[in-house]
Amino acid sequence: MANSSTTKNEAVSAKPAAQAFTTMSVLAPAVGWLIPGAGHLIQKRWIRGLLLMGSIVTMFVLGLLMQGRVYQPNGGDILDILGFIGDVGAGGLYIVVQATGMAQNAIAHATQDYGTKYLIVAGLLNFISVADAYHIAIGKKP
Amino acid sequence: MTLTLSHFTAALLFAVFASVVFGITQRSTSREQVRYGFYCFAMFLGGVFVAGWVMWLLRR
Secondary structure, eight states, rough: OHHHHHHHHHHHHHSOOOSSHHHHHHHHHHHHSSSTTTHHHHTTTHHHHHHHHHHHOOOHHHHHHHTOOOOTTTTTTTTHHHHHHHHHTTTEEEOOOOOOOBBBBBSSSSSHHHHHHHHHHHHHHHHHHHHHHHHHHHHHHH | OOOOOHHHHHHHHHHHHHHHHHHHHHSSHHHHHHHHHHHHHHHHHHHHHHHHHHHHHHHO
């Protein structure tokens, strides 16, 4: 009994202590949001970073090639606002698309609807990637 | 340039990219990440087939 509780205590103390506020804990999520996967790359998680970057950027570009709708910040409708939140997760990619005027606003055929979903999900996956970069930065994840 | 994918190809690519991100972000060790990535991919693709058969049955 005493043995098992001692082992449990050792396991808890062996866990690396999470540091909530460091330069990296601010920088990694910010860079990761701006450039998908870069939050991992600056922490020298090369393979994870490249895989995340490849997946999210490819998904976003495929969405654009399918002429998916890019939501605007001032959509008005609640679904448009949710779509915008998803899109903006892609960070720099969304900013570039808005700045260069590549954004498609109206859906004319079914493939474009797939594209719209690709764009939103690419942004949402980048939010998950940003959270992961933060967890690595504070030492919660190896 | 416009890309036109079939529904299945779109679902397949979606499954690949989402599984990669889920695998990397939801598990800690490399081995677990690969296993979870494949698990998610199988679930995504399995879901597509199950939904397809359900729709086929409903249509009959």
